[in-house]
Amino acid sequence: MKSFTITLANRDGATFEVDAKKPLLDSLRAQGVDLPYGCKYGGCITCAAKLVKGEVNQKAQVALNNRQINDGYIILCVARPMSGCTLQIGVESHDRLYRNPFLDPLKPHELKADIATPREA
């Protein structure tokens, strides 16, 4: 099993060895980390966490718009680690996840991937 070390910055830096092939939500919950989740297919954002350091593959997620991705959010129920990672987990990490859409509109390149247009130079 190829594994990586996941560090939880807002859980006193606790570390966990996880399988590179499994979604982070499953691996962390199996080791006793209490995490929010909902749909388990990458569509509902309940399990969003902030990636502080490292890389993940979250191609299966469809919940995040490009602004949320640029702000570091990942969807734990489908994200698989590609390196050692440092995360902030839980609702405490959601400070930039939600915005009032009337007061803070998205630019065309900040929309979800299926409708975003490339950023103008």
Place this chain on the structure above:
Amino acid sequence: MNDSCCGPGYASPAEAIQAPREKLLYSIAIYTGTGIQKPDYLVTIDADPESSTYSQVIHRLEMPGIGDELHHMGWNACSSCHDDASMSRKYLLVPGVRSTNIHIVDTATDPRAPRLNKVIDGAEIKAKTNLSAPHTVHCLGSEIIISMLGDAQGNAPGGYLHLNKDFEIVGRWENSMGNIPFGYDFWYQPRHNVMASSEWAAPNTFMPGFDLEEVGHLKYGRRIHLWDFEKREPKQTFYLGEDGLIPLEVRFHHDPNSSHGFCGAALSANIIHWWKDHEGEWKWEKIIDVENEPHPDWPIPIPGVISVILISMDDRFLYLCNWLHGDIRQYNIEDPHNPVLTGQVWMGGLLGKAPEVNGVKVTGGPQMIQLSLDGKRLYVTTSLFSTWDNQFYPEIRTNGGCMLMVNCDTKKGGMKIDPGFVVDFGQEPNGPSRCHETRYPGGDCTSDIWI
């Protein structure tokens, strides 16, 4: 009418209005999206003014899992099988819109303390029917259908889950979704062989929150569909355009002979009315248009966002909630083409007109409503959907939701918030939770349909 021979509910809307006053309310309360790692739960609220625990939560039934996002619910049986003595209104179906789990709750053995009877696992529903995200529950006779807003991967349009009376999965109810792009709410009126359905969006679109820009990219609904109910397929679509952005709750008149139906278009803040004319053609029109309101801190005026509508059992009054403005309105719709505003109350909302009611800070705005069968008491809750709450009313995380009661004048019209009733979900034992849909053990104004 010999009641001893009969099944659940009432012989007619007129008989339902005469039913005894509701003494218990069931509402869901959620922790999904709040940061509190506890299951969502069903609360029982004491609504008997003679009781020492009036206006209090007297029981909490936790679901087995976390993250369900309980939302809407429905009965296993209603007045649609009133003539079937083998049926009874015993079970409340309580779906989790995020998990797709459907909880079957026995409310009859001890109405004050409902108990979990069975869970239909979301994974089983997805595997057998390729459906997810359950929303509206209606029974038709002894069968149950549930609008499912997505396929197993959260893509639109989803379809309709068909359960038998033993809560076994029969399969997909509909024979065809036709060209319907999105699902949401539905209601049927069998004497006209018609069902009406509305459009929210794909679960993958609305669940993460509301990106307003996606409305322009046609990822939110703007149509109402009429179905051939017997053939189980759509037969006609009303394209509402800009007048009907995000059409949500669908209600027909309770009178089974009436063809008049209504829907609230949330983002356009309009009420859409449809009916069958003398030539048998279905027509639609906009009958109410809530003006956007200016706000000192907003670059554009705030739309009302009509999150729900409800028709009184006597079909004389329509109620609507403007979740962002913070008002509930009562319209006399005795002439359904020409509604007359007869009442209005304020609670919460973004316009700051009633930040505190009955000593409780109202976070959110009037959202789900349920009316007593006699039309005199309207129960109101303030949370819409966890992710959308977090966008528009982020303080709800620490304040929780609340339930209030509005007294309604059924003769002349008029509304007044009852000063003696408030349930503050900010004070729940496990921390602030959010309340959504409400139902009564004896049936209510959004559950029963007459065949």
